[in-house]
């Protein structure tokens with residue numbers, strides 16, 4: 001009469017993998033010139049990129065918001 005206990009960690013905490021910022025994807029090098037793909041913050045200067053949101057660009061450092069100039073017509077339900 002041996003009870004087999006399931007071996008398993010108790011209280012397992014699932015940790016989400018950290019998202020890497022992948023800053024290198026913001027640059028592209030062509031002919032020894034660095035081109036910035038994303039918009040940079042006018043307040044913080046070059047090096048601080050604006051985060052892409054649905055319809056705006058936001059600086060994570062100084063909270064500068066720039067509305068994207070995309071012409072999107074609001075969907076009517």
Ligand SMILES: [Zn+2]
Pocket residue numbers: 041042043044045048059060061062063064
């Ligand atoms: Zn900024």
